[in-house]
Amino acid sequence: MRVLLIEDDPAVAAGIVDALTGAGHEVRHEGTGSAGLEAARAAAPDLVVLDLGLPDMDGTDVCRGIRTFSTVPIIVVSARSEEIDRVLALEMGADDFLVKPFGIRELIARIRAVTRRTSTDAAPAAAIERRLGPLVIDLRGQRITLDGEPVHLTTTEYQILMYLSEEPGAVRPRSDILRSVWKTEWFGATKTLDAHVAALRKKLGSPDWIESVRAVGFRFEIPA
Numbered sequence: 001m002r003v004l005l006i007e008d009d010p011a012v013a014a015g016i017v018d019a020l021t022g023a024g025h026e027v028r029h030e031g032t033g034s035a036g037l038e039a040a041r042a043a044a045p046d047l048v049v050l051d052l053g054l055p056d057m058d059g060t061d062v063c064r065g066i067r068t069f070s071t072v073p074i075i076v077v078s079a080r081s082e083e084i085d086r087v088l089a090l091e092m093g094a095d096d097f098l099v100k101p102f103g104i105r106e107l108i109a110r111i112r113a114v115t116r117r118t119s120t121d122a123a124p125a126a127a128i129e130r131r132l133g134p135l136v137i138d139l140r141g142q143r144i145t146l147d148g149e150p151v152h153l154t155t156t157e158y159q160i161l162m163y164l165s166e167e168p169g170a171v172r173p174r175s176d177i178l179r180s181v182w183k184t185e186w187f188g189a190t191k192t193l194d195a196h197v198a199a200l201r202k203k204l205g206s207p208d209w210i211e212s213v214r215a216v217g218f219r220f221e222i223p224a
């Protein structure tokens with residue numbers, strides 16, 4: 001897999017490059033946000049690992065910038081562990097978030113999880129679209145329209161929406177969503193799920209599409 005690493009700390013970058021290369025990935029490293037954005041556009045990587053603390057621009061702006069032209073999976077890494085960073089990064093369209101210092105094996109596991117989610121997403125051949133009131137999910141093209149207007153979702157948001165909307169009105173427990181979308185129940189994921197749901201609601205223009213069911217999970221409903 002071709003991985004673009006955007007990280008300004010040479011020592012951290014060297015460790016990640018070595019480990020990912022050793023795991024069979026082809027890694028391109030950029031040390032600034034602007035060079036990273038340029039590389040994301042020009043090289044069309046399969047995955048981006050993005051440090052939030054960059055010398056020339058904020059990593060969340062880099063993330064948002066990449067999202068204007070690409071749906072490539074983005075794993076954000078940050079020395080800052082404040083919850084706001086995590087929420088912000090996910091709202092900016094990142095697929096996962098890792099706090100420094102992290103073990104390289106954890107990074108590799110996250111890369112595997114993100115790419116498994118994005119690559120095993122083949123839609124069933126029989127169903128071509130899912131119509132949910134004004135919302136239409138084109139399963140083949142993985143495109144969403146709302147009242148005929150395209151809605152741009154990240155891969156993770158799309159996966160969550162697909163899972164929740166399988167059965168409108170049914171409550172989906174958090175653990176089931178994590179298992180279906182993340183293929184895991186790692187401890188940090190439930191906050192991550194909340195951030196993705198918040199982003200989804202915003203993109204769908206109303207919180208009414210996804211109702212929180214206290215202490216259980218979420219319920220997809222077509223708003224009245």
Ligand code: CA
Nearest residue numbers: 008051053054
């Ligand atoms: Ca940094």
